[in-house]
Amino acid sequence: MDLSYTRIVIAGHVDHGKSTLVGRLLSDSGQIFQERIEKVKKICESNGKQFEFAFLLDAFEEEQKEGITIDKTEIPWTYKGKEFLIIDTPGHKEFLKNMISGASTAEIALIMLDAKEGIREQFKRHAYIIGMLGIKNIIVVINKMDLVNYSQTHFEKLEREALNIFNELKIKASYIIPVSAFAGENLLKRSESLSWFKGPHLADSLLTINARESVVNDNLRFSLQDVYKFDENRIYAGKIESGSLAVGDEIKFLPSGSSSRIKSIESWNVKVAPTEALAGTSVGFTLTDPLFLERGEIGYKPTQSKPTVTHQMHASLFWMSNKQLEIGKNYKFKMLTQESECKIESIFKVFNPQNMGEGTSTDSLKLDPGEAAEVIIKLQKNIVCDAFSDFENTGRFVLLDDHRIVGGGVVLKANTINVFKESSHLSSQDRSMRFGHQGAVLWLTGLSGAGKSTIAKVLEKRLFEMNAHSIVLDGDNLRKGICKDLGFSPEDRKENIRRTAEVSKLISESGSVAIAALISPLKSDRQMARKLMGELRFIEIFVDCSLEECERRDTKGLYKKARKGEILGFTGVGSEYESPTKAEIIIDSSLLDPEASVDLIIQYMKKNNILGQNKI
Amino acid sequence: MIETNPIDRLDELEQQSIYIIREAYRKFPKLAMLWSMGKDSTVMLWLVRKAFFGHAPFPMVHIDTTFKIPEMIKFRDEKALEWGLNLIIAKNEKALSEGMNHTIGRLECCSALKTDALKQFLEENPFQAILVAIRRDEEGTRAKERYFSPRDKSFKWDFVEQPPELWDQYNTDFPSDVHVRVHPLLHWSELDIWRYIERENIPTLDLYYSRDGTRYRSVGCGPCTKNIESDADTLEKVIAELRTTKTGERAGRAQDQADTYAMQKLRVKGYM
Numbered sequence: 001m002d003l004s005y006t007r008i009v010i011a012g013h014v015d016h017g018k019s020t021l022v023g024r025l026l027s028d029s030g031q032i033f034q035e036r037i038e039k040v041k042k043i044c045e046s047n048g049k050q051f052e053f054a055f056l057l058d059a060f061e062e063e064q065k066e067g068i069t070i071d072k073t074e075i076p077w078t079y080k081g082k083e084f085l086i087i088d089t090p091g092h093k094e095f096l097k098n099m100i101s102g103a104s105t106a107e108i109a110l111i112m113l114d115a116k117e118g119i120r121e122q123f124k125r126h127a128y129i130i131g132m133l134g135i136k137n138i139i140v141v142i143n144k145m146d147l148v149n150y151s152q153t154h155f156e157k158l159e160r161e162a163l164n165i166f167n168e169l170k171i172k173a174s175y176i177i178p179v180s181a182f183a184g185e186n187l188l189k190r191s192e193s194l195s196w197f198k199g200p201h202l203a204d205s206l207l208t209i210n211a212r213e214s215v216v217n218d219n220l221r222f223s224l225q226d227v228y229k230f231d232e233n234r235i236y237a238g239k240i241e242s243g244s245l246a247v248g249d250e251i252k253f254l255p256s257g258s259s260s261r262i263k264s265i266e267s268w269n270v271k272v273a274p275t276e277a278l279a280g281t282s283v284g285f286t287l288t289d290p291l292f293l294e295r296g297e298i299g300y301k302p303t304q305s306k307p308t309v310t311h312q313m314h315a316s317l318f319w320m321s322n323k324q325l326e327i328g329k330n331y332k333f334k335m336l337t338q339e340s341e342c343k344i345e346s347i348f349k350v351f352n353p354q355n356m357g358e359g360t361s362t363d364s365l366k367l368d369p370g371e372a373a374e375v376i377i378k379l380q381k382n383i384v385c386d387a388f389s390d391f392e393n394t395g396r397f398v399l400l401d402d403h404r405i406v407g408g409g410v411v412l413k414a415n416t417i418n419v420f421k422e423s424s425h426l427s428s429q430d431r432s433m434r435f436g437h438q439g440a441v442l443w444l445t446g447l448s449g450a451g452k453s454t455i456a457k458v459l460e461k462r463l464f465e466m467n468a469h470s471i472v473l474d475g476d477n478l479r480k481g482i483c484k485d486l487g488f489s490p491e492d493r494k495e496n497i498r499r500t501a502e503v504s505k506l507i508s509e510s511g512s513v514a515i516a517a518l519i520s521p522l523k524s525d526r527q528m529a530r531k532l533m534g535e536l537r538f539i540e541i542f543v544d545c546s547l548e549e550c551e552r553r554d555t556k557g558l559y560k561k562a563r564k565g566e567i568l569g570f571t572g573v574g575s576e577y578e579s580p581t582k583a584e585i586i587i588d589s590s591l592l593d594p595e596a597s598v599d600l601i602i603q604y605m606k607k608n609n610i611l612g613q614n615k616i
Numbered sequence: 617m618i619e620t621n622p623i624d625r626l627d628e629l630e631q632q633s634i635y636i637i638r639e640a641y642r643k644f645p646k647l648a649m650l651w652s653m654g655k656d657s658t659v660m661l662w663l664v665r666k667a668f669f670g671h672a673p674f675p676m677v678h679i680d681t682t683f684k685i686p687e688m689i690k691f692r693d694e695k696a697l698e699w700g701l702n703l704i705i706a707k708n709e710k711a712l713s714e715g716m717n718h719t720i721g722r723l724e725c726c727s728a729l730k731t732d733a734l735k736q737f738l739e740e741n742p743f744q745a746i747l748v749a750i751r752r753d754e755e756g757t758r759a760k761e762r763y764f765s766p767r768d769k770s771f772k773w774d775f776v777e778q779p780p781e782l783w784d785q786y787n788t789d790f791p792s793d794v795h796v797r798v799h800p801l802l803h804w805s806e807l808d809i810w811r812y813i814e815r816e817n818i819p820t821l822d823l824y825y826s827r828d829g830t831r832y833r834s835v836g837c838g839p840c841t842k843n844i845e846s847d848a849d850t851l852e853k854v855i856a857e858l859r860t861t862k863t864g865e866r867a868g869r870a871q872d873q874a875d876t877y878a879m880q881k882l883r884v885k886g887y888m
Contacts, residue, residue: 005625034862036756071760071778074752076805083625085803097780101762104782225635226642230671237667239635239784268669269816280627282634284669295642320780334785398785403794408782 005076005083008206009103009135011126012112014091017143021112021181022075022088025203028188031077071095072102079188079203091122096370097320100408103130108137108209110202115154115178116147119161124169124353128372131171132316132410134392137209138166139175141202146180150193175205219243221307221386221394222251222299223336228284235266236293237284241336241393243304245285246276253297254384255309260287296338298384298394307386307394308414311379312345317399318372321406325367331406333379335397340381342399349374374412385414431511437468438610439508441501441533442601444517445526445580446543447572448558449550451589451597452517455543458594459515459601466602468611471507473500475518488569494525501529508536513610521577537610541601542583547572549590626812633660633800634667635784636763637747640798641673643788644745648704650734650888651676653688653695654835655820656749659809660801662818664747665699675702677737677746681729682712683837691821706737718839723878725840731886735771738795745796748888753805755866757880765797766790771886797888806865807858814851825849834865 010018026032044051073088089102103109109130113123130138140162148154155178166173178186178194179202185191186201200208220243228235245251245262252259265274266284277283298307319325325344333342347366350373367373388395388410395414399407432438442459444452456472463470475496479486483499486492497520504514520526530538550572551559562570569575580586585604587597605611637660640647649664651657664672678692696703708716711728718725738746752759762781767773779787790796804812813820823832830843831854844863848854879887 030862036864071775073756073759074803075759076753098778101780101782225638228668230669230673235669237638239631266669268666280631282631282638282667332789334787334789336784393784396783396785398780398782398787400787400789403787403789403791405780405782405785405787408780408785 005085006108006206006209007085007087007106008108008110009087009089009106009130010110010112011089011099011103011122011130012091012110012141013114013117013120013122013126016091016112016114016117016120016123017181018091018112019088021110021141021143021179021187022073022086024181024184025086025187026075026077028184029077029079029203071098074102080207082207084206091126093122093125093370096125096318099126100129100133100318100320103133103135104408106133106135108139108206109135110139110141113140113142113158113162115142115144115158117144118158119165121353123162124165125351125370125372127165127171128169128351128353129318131169132318132372134388134410137174138171139177139202139205140166140173142176142178143181145178145185145194146183150178150180150185150191152196155197174209175199177202177205219304219391220245220251220299220301221391222283223338223394224253224293224295224297224299225282225337226295227293233266233286234290235284235286237282238299238337240277240279240281240283242279242391243301244276244278245283245299245301250302251287251299252302253291253293253299254307255382256291256293256297258291258293259302260289260291262286263288296336298336298338305390307384307391309382309384310415311340311382312415313377313379313383313385313411314413314415315375315377315397315409315411316372317344317367317375317377317407317409319367319369319407321401321404322369323401324369325407329401332400333377333383333397334400335383335385336393338383340379340383342377342379345376345378347373347375375409377409385411387411387414428509428511435469435511436612437511437513438537439511439513440537440539440605440610441504441508441514441516442539442541443504443520443526443529444515444541444543445520445583446589447545447547447550447577448519448570449553449555450543450545451594452519452543454594455587455589455597455601456515456517459598462598462602463513466611468513469511470513470515473504473507473514473516473518475500475516478503478518494522494528497525497529498532501532504529505533505536508533519571519577521571521575523578523580526580537608539585539604539610540580540583541585541587542580543587543589543597544579545589626808626815629804629808630663630666630812632803633663636786636798636800637664637667639786639788640745640747640764640800641668644743644796644798646743647674647745647747648677648741648743649674649747650749651678651692651703652749652836653678653684653692653821654749655809655813655824656751656801656804658820659804659812659818660747660749661699661701662816663800672699672701675704677704677706677734679730679733679737680705680707681725681733681837682707683717683729683839685823685835685838685841687821687823688835691819695819704737704741706733708733708736718837722840723882726882726887727885729837730888731771731882734888735886744790744792744794745798747798747800749801750799750888751801751804751806751809753865755864755879757883758802761799761802763799763802764788765799767795767797767886769793769795771795773884773886775880775884807855810851810855810858814855824854825851826853 012018041051075086077084077086087102089099111126142158159176178197186194188203190201221241223238223241225238247262249262263286265277267273328343330341333340386394395411397409398405446452453474460470460472478500483496486496500516504516507514561567562573571577651661708729716728750758762778764786823835825831826846826849831846832843835841848857
């Protein structure tokens with residue numbers, strides 16, 4: 001099979017020799033048309049300049065007169081029968097958008113580094129962007145070795161520095177290769193001046209990389225472009241972004257949720273009608289049910305992984321506008337055929353090449369042109385997407401402002417619809433004014449038999465009598481309902497606590513008091529529950545009672561069973577109970593009866609303004 | 617799972633172009649395509665018919681300089697009928713009546729009879745976007761083009777400030793006074809075009825095949841298009857010749873050689 005060419009982007013700092021390298025590769029391999037070389041020679045003469053290989057690519061008059069690359073150039077190149085598409089890009093920060101445009105489709109990246117000048121800002125920035133774009137095959141080309149006398153120690157020093165930066169960016173280099181693009185050393189043949197270098201020369205290194213042999217996600221993602229009705233048939237046209245589809249397959253669409261089966265795959269001018277279509281195909285098909293679908297729907301197979309429907313996401317974003325990004329301003333979000341208005345809600349982890357090694361800054365409110373950061377994006381409409389690490393095509397997007405692409409990004413986390421909080425029209429103050437008390441979570445922890453449930457029920461009744469809204473969430477009862485799929489493994493216990501905490505949180509948000517009574521033996525789990533509450537009131541109440549006393553009471557007969565080995569991992573017998581050290585309230589239930597215990601709790605609640613002081 | 621890319625090179629080129637053509641059709645209700653009857657725009661016309669399952673749902677515009685080689689006109693009229701095309705022929709009547717031709721100046725002639733003819737046509741017929749079959753490997757300034765390339769009212773190409781273009785997320789969102797050149801074949805090479813013509817059996821002009829030791833590698837106006845020495849009288853031989861040639865495709869196009877930055881100068885003003 002005749003495979004498509006491999007795309008190589010050439011990146012790196014200004015004047016580190018990108019265009020020279022490309023010009024040299026083309027001309028040394030005899031792949032540039034003679035008239036082009038002649039033409040450039042003539043131009044150099046008329047401009048009073050020495051011939052430069054870079055001029056073979058920098059076609060604009062402005063580029064040749066200034067000796068810079070303004071825009072990317074894409075040129076095919078063949079080496080030992082393998083076809084490449086070389087994408088030369090500009091190194092100036094001002095032309096970063098052109099560099100990104102060039103790099104976005106590449107499978108291999110060569111990052112140039114001037115041996116004499118060493119690591120400069122754009123080297124770091126380009127390395128960061130290439131990592132973010134998900135380009136897996138990166139070669140660092142240490143150029144201008146002729147200017148440092150082809151020194152091995154010098155090369156090794158730069159090699160270490162480059163690797164340090166790569167480590168920090170969590171990206172890997174496939175090769176680090178010394179060359180002189182100007183002198184043509186180590187590009188297409190081994191160099192005598194660099195005889196100490198044992199690795200492959202640049203062109204050979206490219207042959208060893210099989211960029212196409214990457215992990216392919218075979219779960220279907222189909223993006224609907226249009227629906228055609230040239231005759232009676234309704235043809236759904238779009239691109240298979242990943243996976244494949246065949247006649248008879250069930251396909252489901254999001255966000256609409258409608259589904260049907262592929263009736264036919266449409267074609268024109270073919271001998272045999274196709275029955276299957278693969279990733280990368282701009283397909284057109286009919287369905288067994290004539291669904292009303294609009295452009296932007298994403299199709300998937302119900303038997304495979306499902307994309308996420310969301311109106312908020314955590315993403316990496318590079319900013320290509322000539323203005324600063326504005327928090328809260330309306331931008332247009334575009335992902336494949338989906339579009340929505342959006343706002344950037346917050347900016348954090350701004351990438352700053354100047355202070356690499358000191359960690360990235362957090363919680364910045366601004367993003368300047370040419371900068372990259374992590375952001376939270378809030379979308380006006382639901383978008384169907386995936387994390388970029390799972391699906392490339394449904395995990396990347398652009399932002400537009402005033403009809404121009406100003407940002408490009410990848411989805412780090414596509415949140416489900418419910419994960420992000422919809423702000424309510426009511427504040428907690430509104431609710432406490434109405435109810436006369438605040439919402440809160442009272443979390444009773446302690447051994448089985450310590451009296452948690454008893455205290456909880458008395459407390460609930462007392463609060464009711466005081467006109468305070470409350471409800472008991474008893475561990476045993478929850479396990480019959482919301483947690484009935486859970487067992488007693490450490491994971492399940494943790495999940496049991498998480499769910500209870502989530503339910504408690506909702507109750508407390510509604511302005512009521514949630515009284516959770518469950519053993520919750522581990523500090524870490526109780527800590528998790530506390531953390532979940534955020535701003536809400538969380539009061540940990542340790543119902544303290546010795547194991548001996550609890551075992552003596554054994555109200556449910558569980559200790560007896562545990563001692564007989566009928567229950568494994570029973571708290572206090574087979575597994576440990578970690579006593580709280582920072583509980584808000586400690587109740588010694590071997591000394592206090594339930595009524596007295598409740599008095600203690602009510603007192604605390606009044607003192608801390610959860611209950612009004614005038615409550616009886 | 618490790619898999620290699622499941623579709624081959626020509627499929628990939630074709631599918632990508634179809635995607636772009638469909639984007640343009642969906643996003644620009646007033647869309648037209650430039651058809652010069654040359655190999656590239658004829659391949660593009662084929663892709664349009666493929667994208668829309670045999671239909672060509674928008675007009676094909678031929679910018680007629682009146683200096684075209686007669687075979688081209690014959691081919692145009694035959695195929696327009698056979699393929700059921702909505703063919704529109706546009707000319708710069710004023711310049712022609714004033715006697716414009718290449719002896720006045722090759723760049724002047726190209727600007728008047730092609731660029732200005734197109735400009736006049738678009739002033740009278742408000743197509744917001746037109747499909748143009750240029751390719752990156754044709755010459756240096758085209759190598760820097762975008763798939764969706766905006767031009768202002770006077771057709772000016774702001775090549776220093778080209779918009780970013782990332783992945784398949786093409787910007788199709790332009791203000792109503794912006795004219796958009798859509799380039800679905802930008803990523804094809806000359807060789808790709810011929811191999812696709814071979815694979816799909818696409819009808820092409822006889823001018824491309826050798827007669828008496830010469831053939832046209834690129835066709836345009838009679839006075840400014842030179843044929844090249846070649847014995848390639850079949851499709852297979854043309855492909856074999858292109859695999860080894862060291863000469864550029866447009867070497868036979870006189871306007872390209874008229875000035876050092878001829879193509880940039882023409883294209884900034886709106887040349888295709």
